[in-house]
């Protein structure tokens with residue numbers, strides 16, 4: 001454990017309780033809505049882990065930029081004139097005014113509205129009004145440039161930034177999650193691109209609740225989302241956990257897949273993608289375990305720690321309509337204790353025609369989006385935890401959430417001994433192991449253990 | 461990105477007061493049916509060719525780039541709306557159990573005739589007050605709507621509706637209510 005700063009002092013006592021609870025597969029309620037815990041999360045997690053900021057397809061041309069967040073901080077993600085990607089803090093070096101007031105655009109410069117300091121889209125300070133009289137000489141463009149995220153790296157076009165100058169590289173950090181990302185979006189030359197800008201909606205939910213759900217909460221599907229089965233947009237929900245496969249990787253990442261070829265029919269490979277889509281696939285770059293995964297037990301959901309999640313499902317837009325596989329990536333942006341903005345991007349294959357891309361986009365939104373017939377119900381189910389967390393009564397009562405599902409279950413939840421891919425695999429969705437994995441890693445990182453290889457203490 | 465079409469200046473009072481009254485009445489009826497939980501009756505006011513869209517809005521300069529008409533929160537045909545209603549009718553669409561208590565305030569109705577004799581364009585402002593379940597708070601959903609109504613012998617039918625949200629980030633957790 002590393003030193004706890006004054007801001008995280010109160011959180012330390014809570015973390016001790018989390019540690020004790022987690023030993024019993026329990027999670028104390030107070031972490032879902034607490035000033036000190038939230039501050040500590042921003043400090044310990046969002047300023048240290050690799051955090052997703054944009055997809056390269058959002059900024060294809062020189063000058064393109066999008067405004068994003070790393071924890072609470074606004075950052076401008078730019079494509080500069082040399083094609084480089086920059087992640088720049090959106091605070092003017094002169095007095096802190098935000099130099100970019102838009103969510104997206106194309107510009108070579110960002111001019112501060114206050115006194116006019118002007119920055120190039122690579123972050124350099126390139127202009128100061130009345131330079132001669134005001135400063136006598138040029139200010140050093142780098143020394144007084146916008147403060148940059150110390151490290152920026154990409155995987156499959158996903159741009160991540162780390163505010164920690166040290167620590168594992170992105171590829172090391174992602175580990176098995178990167179291997180999974182490769183087989184999710186890297187199946188065709190050109191991969192996937194965003195179908196549009198993120199749609200944003202504010203939830204009175206904690207980011208951890210959303211992240212753990214997408215890590216592999218198959219257990220809620222045939223209850224919370226049962227209405228979708230009733231209207232015949234989904235089928236066979238009751239088997240969600242039974243046919244689930246849980247993939248746990250170092251650094252808190254977890255995915256849940258489904259054994260479709262076993263459950264539906266042997267030909268139901270590759271998520272059930274139609275031949276018009278799979279004809280573009282080139283699986284030659286996949287290793288043996290990846291080939292097995294994409295064909296037989298492909299990931300349906302997943303969370304890359306801390307707050308990037310993914311979902312892919314095969315669904316008709318309307319009952320009886322043609323099936324199509326949709327892919328959404330979503331980010332749970334913390335905006336305060338127990339509150340997030342959900343940022344949702346639909347992804348489409350780069351090779352898709354405009355019509356194909358639009359159909360997939362619309363279908364994705366119809367299921368997972370602010371008006372999605374699945375997602376609507378998640379958004380409000382998640383509101384309970386922060387309310388309970390704020391309750392003096394619940395805190396006094398020592399309320400803990402129950403993650404002991406697997407403890408007495410007769411279902412075999414052990415690691416698959418034949419698994420040759422990275423991390424660990426279990427052949428059931430029962431046991432809440434993906435969620436326990438998430439919370440155990442959360443505790444580690446909150447305690448200052450961010451490096452790889454800290455999972456030894458985690459669950460068997 | 462698509463730019464906003466140049467807004468045509470329409471006179472504050474429609475050249476045709478009858479059409480103005482018809483459109484205003486239609487929007488008021490629609491709003492009341494939805495507020496009163498009479499979605500099936502509201503459904504009867506939708507044209508078979510309905511296209512109901514909520515494009516994505518972002519802070520952008522110039523302002524004409526704020527609305528991306530190729531980016532959607534929602535892009536529904538009538539079949540999509542049917543599925544949504546069927547789902548609400550299952551009694552298991554938990555976000556809307558009990559249904560949100562809503563009040564739709566419709567105003568600033570402007571009517572424009574186009575070159576199709578059976579179709580008019582209607583724009584309106586809408587503010588939806590929404591109180592969900594046992595929420596101690598309420599949400600507001602402000603938007604502007606650009607509709608096309610088809611005039612049929614049995615009355616106007618909603619042919620298309622584009623909903624331009626006032627906000628870039630929704631302050632309500634979902635669009636489980638119709639706008």
Ligand code: FES
Pocket residue numbers: 092093094095096097112113114115116117
């Ligand atoms: S605060 Fe930006 S120029 Fe002064």
Ligand SMILES: [Fe+2]
Pocket residue numbers: 220221224225374378
């Ligand atoms: Fe869900």
